[in-house]
Amino acid sequence: MAKAKKIWMDGKFVNWNAANVHVLTHTLHYGLGAFEGIRCYRCEDGRSAIFRLPEHTERFFASAKIGLIEIPFSVDEINGAIAATMKVNGLKEGYIRPLVYLGYGSMGLFPKNNPVRVAIAAWEWGAYLGEEGLKNGIRVKISSFARHHVNSGMTKAKLVGNYVNSILAKKEVVASGFDEAVLLDTEGYVSEASGENIFMVKNGVLKTTPLTSILNGITRDSVLKIAGDRGVEVKEERFTRDELYTADEAFFSGTAAEITPIREVDLRTIGRGRPGPVTKEIQKVFFDTVKGKNKDYENWLWYI
Numbered sequence: 541m542a543k544a545k546k547i548w549m550d551g552k553f554v555n556w557n558a559a560n561v562h563v564l565t566h567t568l569h570y571g572l573g574a575f576e577g578i579r580c581y582r583c584e585d586g587r588s589a590i591f592r593l594p595e596h597t598e599r600f601f602a603s604a605k606i607g608l609i610e611i612p613f614s615v616d617e618i619n620g621a622i623a624a625t626m627k628v629n630g631l632k633e634g635y636i637r638p639l640v641y642l643g644y645g646s647m648g649l650f651p652k653n654n655p656v657r658v659a660i661a662a663w664e665w666g667a668y669l670g671e672e673g674l675k676n677g678i679r680v681k682i683s684s685f686a687r688h689h690v691n692s693g694m695t696k697a698k699l700v701g702n703y704v705n706s707i708l709a710k711k712e713v714v715a716s717g718f719d720e721a722v723l724l725d726t727e728g729y730v731s732e733a734s735g736e737n738i739f740m741v742k743n744g745v746l747k748t749t750p751l752t753s754i755l756n757g758i759t760r761d762s763v764l765k766i767a768g769d770r771g772v773e774v775k776e777e778r779f780t781r782d783e784l785y786t787a788d789e790a791f792f793s794g795t796a797a798e799i800t801p802i803r804e805v806d807l808r809t810i811g812r813g814r815p816g817p818v819t820k821e822i823q824k825v826f827f828d829t830v831k832g833k834n835k836d837y838e839n840w841l842w843y844i
């Protein structure tokens with residue numbers, strides 16, 4: 541990965557290579573911690589803007605709350621530290637990773653008085669599923685791993701341990717030659733991908749999974765608003781894998797993956813095997829927005 545200079549740890553900046561923890565860090569063993577993934581873009585006018593920072597910070601605190609973790613900083617302090625992490629590293633554009641975790645203290649499943657620690661790193665990160673994928677679409681496969689049951693995984697929270705499920709699904713499909721994994725929920729309906737929400741288009745109607753077994757994606761929310769503003773009929777409704785097979789268009793949304801078109805699901809070509817008109821328009825508006833070209837959604841940009 542592309543290294544930056546400094547990482548914010550518990551209120552101060554430390555050198556990238558010195559940003560270490562004790563091997564008995566509680567979260568490292570048991571997975572109770574929460575994180576965010578945020579992008580900052582270089583805008584047309586040369587300024588940098590963090591995309592929907594307040595919403596990401598709000599979700600960071602919500603994830604921690606679900607995990608019964610109290611973040612020892614205020615929302616304003618975290619927002620400030622995120623912006624400062626970009627600035628101190630001289631980054632105009634990049635991916636930002638806030639993480640809250642339980643530090644070294646007691647071991648065992650009942651964390652008694654382990655310190656709650658917070659780190660914020662930022663680095664340059666290009667197209668998550670490849671430039672080629674962003675342009676022409678990717679090939680995906682339904683994983684044999686189900687997305688967490690809503691009474692075991694706490695899917696609304698970006699909890700560290702939740703991602704074991706995502707990594708297993710991703711490794712499984714990559715080993716079979718696909719680019720990304722789609723997971724079904726425990727009732728068998730399409731839920732989301734390893735690190736993205738999913739959309740399909742059929743006869744002009746845009747459909748996405750309702751907020752049941754999925755992460756409340758901030759990019760997903762942005763897509764729903766952009767599509768709605770363009771008069772596209774939008775439905776938040778469960779759908780099956782065979783409905784997805786016969787979609788005219790499909791795409792993923794996520795901070796890392798941005799808007800990535802899907803050209804194939806389980807060896808079935810989606811539409812004509814290239815990004816369709818609805819996907820292309822949403823993708824264009826999204827990129828124009830994050831780069832400050834489209835002023836309709838300026839309130840989503842947090843200039844630093």
Ligand code: PPE
Nearest residue numbers: 577735736737755757758759760794795796
């Ligand atoms: N679902 C999951 C499970 C998920 O992890 C993400 C983000 C999303 C949906 C989309 O949410 P949003 O980013 O708010 O639109 N996944 C992060 C993980 C990337 C990584 O590999 O790390 C991300 O996109 O930052």
